[in-house]
Amino acid sequence: MIQSEVVGSADPSGGAPSPMADALIASLGEGEEAIDRLLAAMVAIKRQQRSLDDQLNALLDQLQQLHERGEVDTAFHFNDTAFSWSPGRQLFSYPEPVLAMEQQLKLARKVAEGDGTATRRHGRSFWTIKLPGA
Incomplete structure (x- = not known):
């Protein structure tokens, strides 16, 4: 049902949804049933x-x-x-003195976060969808 409706709906260029996806979104309607259909469509896509x-x-x-x-x-x-x-990606294993400096930096960051001298900001918001057994 929803799985076959959704196949191929994403824009392959990674941009905005395709007209097919727009039609699916418009067909969802409003209310709890629409939310259920939306979530079911998302689960179907995630499984695919x-x-x-x-x-x-x-x-x-x-x-x-x-x-x-x-x-x-x-x-x-x-x-x-x-x-x-x-x-x-090239990875490195660092000698003990460098690892100690890294620990000092981590501690300094925690102190700055705790005393308010570090500025808090949020990154881009996102949803995480985990299927059963994932």
């Missing part, structure tokens, strides 16, 4: 997203194996889509 993420990760693992065997380059195009491999 999880399934697609799982499928994509399995395919990315296969692509990584191809790369490790030298069968694909680190950058290439396929059907007007660019693919590029990244070695990942």
Whole structure:
């Protein structure tokens, strides 16, 4: 029902909702039933997203194996889509004196938060949706 109505409703460019999504939102109406339909649509999309993420990760693992065997380059195009491999973010393990300084900084931050000299502000608000078993 809602799942099939919602498939493909997001704008692939990451911008505003598509006309299909706008139509779904308009069809929700008002009141508690509309809230239930809204939440059901969101859960359906979240389940699809999880399934697609799982499928994509399995395919990315296969692509990584191809790369490790030298069968694909680190950058290439396929059907007007660019693919590029990244070695990942470089991480560091710091020596004890640096870790001690980091602890001092954390303590200084807590003190500033406690005495009011640090300015509090909020970042962009957001919703978190966790499916059962997630």
